[in-house]
Amino acid sequence: MKLTNKSFIAIAVAALVFLASFQIQKNDRYFEIIKNLDVFTTLYKELNTYYVDEINPTDIIEIGIEAMLQSLDPYTNFIPEDKIEDYRIMSTGQYGGIGTTLGKIEGRNVVMMVFEGAPAETAGVNIGDELLEVDGNPISDYSTDEINKLLKGQIGTQVEVKVKRSGEKRPLSFTVERQRINIESVPYYGIIENDIAYIRLTEFSSGAGASVRAALVELKGKGAKKVILDLRGNPGGLLNESIEVSNVFIPKGLEVVSTKGKIEEWNKTYTANKNPVDINIPLAVLISNNSASASEIVAGTIQDYDRGVLVGQRSFGKGLVQATRPLSYNSQLKITTAKYYIPSGRCIQAIDYSHRNEDGSIEKIPDSLKTEFKTRAGRVVYDGGGVSPEFKVENKGLAPITIQLIKKGFIFDFATEYFYNNEESVPDPKSFAITDNLYNQFLDWVSTKDYSYITATERAINKLKETADSDKYLEFLEKEIRALETDIQEHKKEDLKVFSSEIKKALKEEIISRYHKRQGMIESSFENDEEVEAAIQLLNNSNKYQGLLEVEN
Structure with a gap:
């Protein structure tokens, strides 16, 4: 069909109007950003100059940043320089320290757990010891986080701890050499009845998939013919480790999870890329209301391929992916960049953070808006509410x-x-x-x-x-x-x-x-x-x- 000159001019004018409108909208957005940053800067300058008391610039800016991010979702967080080490520990499962878990009991700073073979155990520190001093510093008024920072440090350095022990009249002192502490993602595995293997996976830190793989190989060598994978209370962790764990039970080449977000080039599909350990062994996966994120990817993948049976309660419902972006002065931003979708095509995110009520509150996705999907065998499953087990056990x-x-x-x-x-x-x-x-x-x-x-x-x-x-x-x-x-x-x-x-x-x-x-x-x-x-x-x-x-x- 030929275009007349008038038609061509009309289309050209419409295109120019659209481009001009787009540019104006774009410029308006940039103006809004610049305007509000300027307001924030001048507001802080006035506070710093005229407020009756001295203002700590780090504290007040961090409060402002946290309040801003809080309006988005709970997983988009600012990580200041002094907390980078804590984030690294969460990601890698490794740190330099003595290998204890501390807690407060009625105001006492108590050793709740000592890791097997850790420096603290070797030095003689026991579960139940009340921590009194670290390197000569009384720590009765310290928070657990503050005490942990004192105990962690460069590998090979020493720390002196003084404890009060049940049955001892005087405090005991121990010199402990800090070593690399690996937080085991699989703290226990074994044969628990006849030919049934049990594997407890507590987090998806670096090496979680390799640990599950090694555990199953060993247990099969001991005669295991069925397996229980326990993901109860597992909050998740690294996305790639959820793929590795799934790959232990499903064939190479199968899709495990895909991610979709604003940045198109970041949208990816992840597949199992290794030979599995066993694709036929009967499998029961334990989940609970606190099984989230990477745990739900594994549980959902097992369910979508009809590879095993989920036992327990409906999972948490976190279908959001985070990435870290570097900021100035060695700080970082952990930001939600995408939603993830398991093999059936469903996203299990249970809360809609993108649409808030007038009062700022958020709600779970109603059942009326949930979409039906099907597993490979044709069983009906739903999105928007975590992963529901085939065999429910009330907690x-x-x-x-x-x-x-x-x-x-x-x-x-x-x-x-x-x-x-x-x-x-x-x-x-x-x-x-x-x-x-x-x-x-x-x-x-x-x-x-x-x-x-x-x-x-x-x-x-x-x-x-x-x-x-x-x-x-x-x-x-x-x-x-x-x-x-x-x-x-x-x-x-x-x-x-x-x-x-x-x-x-x-x-x-x-x-x-x-x-x-x-x-x-x-x-x-x-x-x-x-x-x-x-x-x-x-x-x-x-x-x-x-x-x-x-x-x-």
Whole structure:
């Protein structure tokens, strides 16, 4: 079709108008950026000059940066120079230090865990030691982060620590040489029943895939014919390690994840690029509400290829990818650059950060907006809400009494005292049990402690009283409410007996950790672990296992 001169001129004019409009919009955007940066600069200058008190420039600017990034999503963060080392540790799983995990218990700075073979263990530092000084500096008022910074340092240098130990009248001092500490992404693996292998993966730091691969090869050599991969509570980590872990169970060449963002050249598709260990071994993957990011990539990939069965609760729902960008003065920006999509094509991101309510709040993606996808076998799965397991196991959580005993450190302290009273008798993680006699010793010990607590039911009653008082109904309901409160107090007196099974479980794990560190603690936790038990039963029932992976008629 030929264009007339008038038509050509009309099209040319329209194109010029569009380009001019685009340029104006572009210039308007640049002007807005320059204007607001100028406002920010002049505002800070006026504050610095005229504010009544001295202003710390680093603190106030960091607060401004954090507030700005907070309006985007929780994963876009500013990393100042003094926190770069912490970020590097999270990424690599390595640091120079002594190999301990610290925590605060009722104001005490306590060694919660000592890594197997770490310098702290070699020097003689034990779980339960209360840290008093580091290199002669009293640290009672220090935060856990501040103490960790004192303990970390150049490999080969020494640090002096002074501790208070249960049963010792005087503080003990230890000289510990800092070494390279590797945080194991697979703290435990083993055969847990007959021919069922178990692998616990706690984070996706550098080398996580290689660790899972090596563990499965070793366990298959010991006769494993089925496997449980435990991703419960795993917050994620490096994207490439999720590909490596998936590749252990799926064939080379299969797509694992793709990313899509604003920068088109950054959009990529990642495939399994190694030979797998085993693509047929029956597989149960344990997930929980706190399994996120890279954990969800692995779980979602296993589900989308119908490679195994997911057991537990629906995962967290983080389908966002972060990258780091260098900033001036050795600082960095960790920024969300893309969304990731697992093999079925779905994104499991559960919260829509790009659309906020008028008050700035955010909501989960409603079910009405979720899209249906299908696994390779044709099973229906959905986007926008994490990964849902085929075999659901309800996580009932702990009773308020158990939470309070843990929070107050009473279970932790009793385990420490037990250890020093029974150092010569090393318990076996699998066979050790909290006998009724030992539990009664704990009850006698804790009876002198203040473990009072308020239940959710009591908080609800207090709220009811406030509402009834506001509505002028309190005098009519007061008698019934008082009777209800009395009943609750009577029941709470029995909580140590009613919830003895879960308290015993917590005691067992804590006592075993004193003798066998992390590995023993994990091994001892299998008893009364509902998700592990469900996975074992499922793997031992091939008909039920296969049925969950087939399309419902």
